[in-house]
Amino acid sequence: MRPGAHPLRRTAEGARPVDFGAFVRARSRAGDLVVQPRMGFSDPGTMRAGLAATSAADATTVGTITLDSYTRVGELASVDEALSTGAKLNGYPIVTYDRAVTGQVLAGIRDETFPVQVRHGSAVPGDIFAALRRTLINATEGGPVSYCLPYGRTPLDESVRNWVRCTEDFAQLRESGVEPHLETFGGCMLGQLCPPSQLVAISVLEALFFCQHGIRSVSLSYAQQTHPGQDREAVAALRRLCGELLPTPNWHVVIYAYMGVYPTTDEGAYRLLDEATRLAVTSGSERLIVKTVAESRRIPTVAENVAALEAAALTARAARPGGPAPAESDSQTYLEARALVEGVLELSPDIGHAFELAFRQGALDIPYCLHPDNHGRARSYIDGDGRLRWAGIGRLPLAGLVGPARTREATASGLIADLSYVQRAFDRPAMESGAFRDRGRADIAPPESGSS
Structure with missing residues (x-):
């Protein structure tokens, strides 16, 4: 038992919960x-x-x-x-x-x-x-x-x-x-x-x-x-x-x-x-x-x-590999993520306050998010290979890491196509083959109330 911990006791809910x-x-x-x-x-x-x-x-x-x-x-x-x-x-x-x-x-x-x-x-x-x-x-x-x-x-x-x-x-x-x-x-x-x-x-x-x-x-x-x-x-x-x-x-x-x-x-x-x-x-x-x-x-x-x-x-x-996942070098994602983290942390030692300043200044900016506290200048798109890219970085601290903004204008039809990209990609083989049923892994019961 670690110093200062209470002995394990029983409650109406059973044993005290373990560290998740x-x-x-x-x-x-x-x-x-x-x-x-x-x-x-x-x-x-x-x-x-x-x-x-x-x-x-x-x-x-x-x-x-x-x-x-x-x-x-x-x-x-x-x-x-x-x-x-x-x-x-x-x-x-x-x-x-x-x-x-x-x-x-x-x-x-x-x-x-x-x-x-x-x-x-x-x-x-x-x-x-x-x-x-x-x-x-x-x-x-x-x-x-x-x-x-x-x-x-x-x-x-x-x-x-x-x-x-x-x-x-x-x-x-x-x-x-x-x-x-x-x-x-x-x-x-x-x-x-x-x-x-x-x-x-x-x-x-x-x-x-x-x-x-x-x-x-x-x-x-x-x-x-x-x-x-x-x-x-x-x-x-x-x-x-x-x-x-x-x-x-x-x-x-x-x-x-x-x-x-x-x-x-x-x-x-x-x-x-x-x-x-x-x-x-x-x-x-x-x-x-x-x-x-x-x-x-x-x-x-x-x-x-x-x-x-x-x-x-x-x-x-x-799929379980034989050893630990390989270490990643300075990938593009790592460099961008580190720049974003550092850009926020340098605003204030209080991380909550740093969040507020970051969104106010555009150092964090969520594409297509309509919340009033979001700057709304960053944009993204899915490229021809299926990767998510920045179409525009607004004031994100990514200068020098992200290339010039994408030239194609963002449109409602383009956004809808990007939003359904994964659904279409994974449904297409089943649609083409006519495989509309499940793989037999579940005994599907009638709907119940719940939350996904």
């Missing part, structure tokens, strides 16, 4: 890719069944409780109304439910071999973090930038203040003998069309923000984009910057299966998931968040989530 980050890293060292669904249900019984099915899957898994959209934006009266009328929500309303209800969801399922993470999406997460602390749920995700700009109109400075307070409060779980863990959501800003260097930079900066406010166990996200080679380069850059900059050794990388417009065919969806899995394995990443065959159509069922977990685990076993 340490668990994932240990499983990775044992040769396993940890796979995780994006699953949430409003009914406590269904949520418990989803966790149990995830735990029982033929894969090395961690559990997920994804919150509903009303809870994410603080519309708790709408949650009350939905629950009182029996309407299904698209996730689990953890703030509204009594601690004992959530305790029963977790009891006998969450343990030292199956940690659980709450996923949400809030720039105003105070009530959510309070609910996590009450239930001793010690793993969640988000960030002051990545849960602000893409999702709503909360001013960035307000989001930063909210996340400072919540991160520092969350860090106090350590006083109860529980190690808190935070995962950056910065690796998938807007889900698509953000060049990988900026995804990497924001993920690193949000992890540094968490560490600055008391968190010692972190994970850094990167979302699969449009080109496998560019993605491997990006993850190598992310891992290198983590090793260079993070003040804690307790970190790992999590890959998200593509966060944009998803294939409409089962075959295309599985091919895209296979590619995300291979990215995770070959890049040395420790965890993968899967997507299912239903992503383009509706909320996935428990059975579809389990099928995706087991499909990813099967691919991972076949």
Whole structure:
């Protein structure tokens, strides 16, 4: 037991939760890719069944409780109304439910071999973090930038203040003998069309923000984009910057299966998931968040989530390399990401304040993001090889690293074509061959309420 830690005690939710980050890293060292669904249900019984099915899957898994959209934006009266009328929500309303209800969801399922993470999406997460602390749920995700700009109109400075307070409060779980863990959501800003260097930079900066406010166990996200080679380069850059900059050794990388417009065919969806899995394995990443065959159509069922977990685990076993991922030299992505990180850190020693200044000055600028605090001058496009490129860098500190701006004018039709690039690329073989059904990996059940 580390000095100052409390003895392990039993609670209504079972044993006190393990360090989420340490668990994932240990499983990775044992040769396993940890796979995780994006699953949430409003009914406590269904949520418990989803966790149990995830735990029982033929894969090395961690559990997920994804919150509903009303809870994410603080519309708790709408949650009350939905629950009182029996309407299904698209996730689990953890703030509204009594601690004992959530305790029963977790009891006998969450343990030292199956940690659980709450996923949400809030720039105003105070009530959510309070609910996590009450239930001793010690793993969640988000960030002051990545849960602000893409999702709503909360001013960035307000989001930063909210996340400072919540991160520092969350860090106090350590006083109860529980190690808190935070995962950056910065690796998938807007889900698509953000060049990988900026995804990497924001993920690193949000992890540094968490560490600055008391968190010692972190994970850094990167979302699969449009080109496998560019993605491997990006993850190598992310891992290198983590090793260079993070003040804690307790970190790992999590890959998200593509966060944009998803294939409409089962075959295309599985091919895209296979590619995300291979990215995770070959890049040395420790965890993968899967997507299912239903992503383009509706909320996935428990059975579809389990099928995706087991499909990813099967691919991972076949793709597992014999040694660690090769080190990356000074790639273009690394050089750009490092320039962006350094450009922000030099603005202020307080990383939250540096975020505010960076967006105000254009040192960070998300392409096609309409949030009022985004500069809106950076532009991107997909080149003929499928790589994401800068069409214009605005005031990003990338002068000398990025060539002249692309000459073709950005148009609505061009943007729509880029947004659907991955969907079309992965659906095309199935459409041409007529393979519209799934591979037989899942016993597809009727739709249930949940959240992807």
